[in-house]
Amino acid sequence: MKRKVVIALGGNAIQTGDASAEAQQEALNRTAEQLVGFIKNDVEIVIAHGNGPQVGNILLQQKAGDCEKNPAMPLDTCGAMSQGMIGYWMENAIDKALKRHGIEKDVATIVTRVVVDQNDPAFENPTKPIGPFYSEEEAKKAMAESGAVFKEDAGRGWRRVVASPKPVSIHEHHVINSLVEAGIITVAVGGGGIPVIETEEELQGIEAVIDKDFAAQKLAELVDADTLIILTGVDNVYINYNQPNQRKLEEVSVAELEEMVKEGHFAPGSMLPKVEAAINFANSKPERQTIITSLDKAFEALEGKAGTIVSKKGSAVLA
Ligand SMILES: Nc1ncnc2c1ncn2[C@@H]1O[C@H](COP(=O)(O)OP(=O)(O)O)[C@@H](O)[C@H]1O
Ligand SMILES: NC(=O)OP(=O)(O)O
Numbered sequence: 001m002k003r004k005v006v007i008a009l010g011g012n013a014i015q016t017g018d019a020s021a022e023a024q025q026e027a028l029n030r031t032a033e034q035l036v037g038f039i040k041n042d043v044e045i046v047i048a049h050g051n052g053p054q055v056g057n058i059l060l061q062q063k064a065g066d067c068e069k070n071p072a073m074p075l076d077t078c079g080a081m082s083q084g085m086i087g088y089w090m091e092n093a094i095d096k097a098l099k100r101h102g103i104e105k106d107v108a109t110i111v112t113r114v115v116v117d118q119n120d121p122a123f124e125n126p127t128k129p130i131g132p133f134y135s136e137e138e139a140k141k142a143m144a145e146s147g148a149v150f151k152e153d154a155g156r157g158w159r160r161v162v163a164s165p166k167p168v169s170i171h172e173h174h175v176i177n178s179l180v181e182a183g184i185i186t187v188a189v190g191g192g193g194i195p196v197i198e199t200e201e202e203l204q205g206i207e208a209v210i211d212k213d214f215a216a217q218k219l220a221e222l223v224d225a226d227t228l229i230i231l232t233g234v235d236n237v238y239i240n241y242n243q244p245n246q247r248k249l250e251e252v253s254v255a256e257l258e259e260m261v262k263e264g265h266f267a268p269g270s271m272l273p274k275v276e277a278a279i280n281f282a283n284s285k286p287e288r289q290t291i292i293t294s295l296d297k298a299f300e301a302l303e304g305k306a307g308t309i310v311s312k313k314g315s316a317v318l319a
Pocket of ligand 1: 009012231232233237
């Protein structure tokens with residue numbers, strides 16, 4: 001049986017500072033080249049990606065110009081725009097990479113709606129940073145003028161924050177699974193998916209941005225993937241991160257990682273959601289594993305030779 005892997009791409013896979021279309025497409029060309037390793041080895045992949053910088057910028061662009069003739073779109077619709085934009089760039093980048101390697105395979109993007117609970121406490125406490133960074137002075141001025149919430153983002157500056165409810169279900173998961181089973185490289189739950197709530201009549205968009213790591217975890221469960229790979233800016237997860245006594249996690253069990261969460265080793269706005277998503281997926285079935293690593297190490301990690309590998313039984317190897 002072929003391996004089925006859901007890959008969640010971190011921010012640096014798409015944007016490394018320069019927010020222009022050219023720079024983001026260039027970053028995706030490099031990302032696609034790394035992903036070819038999976039395809040060459042006959043691994044079926046679903047690609048999920050973030051959208052924090054992009055959806056924030058799209059939201060800002062809504063305010064430009066004549067808002068009567070050119071009305072601003074709400075955040076859920078901006079999320080859909082970011083899925084289309086990044087999916088389009090990703091398709092181009094993957095097509096080019098496949099061509100360079102002489103591989104014939106199709107790639108498709110699914111505009112994905114993700115159902116959330118309208119009573120999720122996240123709606124009362126916005127935490128998801130989107131868009132550009134500001135100085136404290138600029139952020140406080142924008143808060144006073146617009147009522148939007150801005151918070152300091154991990155020592156990097158101030159950013160707007162919006163609600164980030166947990167994904168409950170993924171409306172298009174059957175379609176996504178059909179594509180993957182048909183051997184099509186599938187881009188899905190972009191930006192964590194478009195947040196919707198279920199009413200009796202319809203799926204209704206709601207203003208929020210879902211965390212892509214949690215959405216990728218939910219999708220990996222629903223398409224019955226064997227592995228969830230969370231790609232980010234580091235090769236491994238660390239305990240005592242950035243301290244003289246930091247230690248790299250290689251193979252780790254769910255129970256061991258849960259203990260480390262309790263000890264406060266993982267930063268809430270960055271590594272903690274990844275670790276939580278990793279635990280949830282690995283815990284969902286004994287044969288499932290989650291890998292957290294960098295894009296460069298992704299394929300090596302799938303072979304068990306790199307990254308932090310989380311499974312139900314694990315075997316904590318602290319290097
Ligand atoms: N305990 C930890 N171990 C490893 N990295 C950590 C840890 N705590 C925080 N980090 C930081 O979190 C980053 C990942 O979060 P972030 O950049 O927000 O994610 P993304 O790649 O999805 O954009 C890592 O690149 C690293 O700098
Ligand atoms: N939606 C989301 O999780 O985006 P980032 O990964 O860019 O924060």
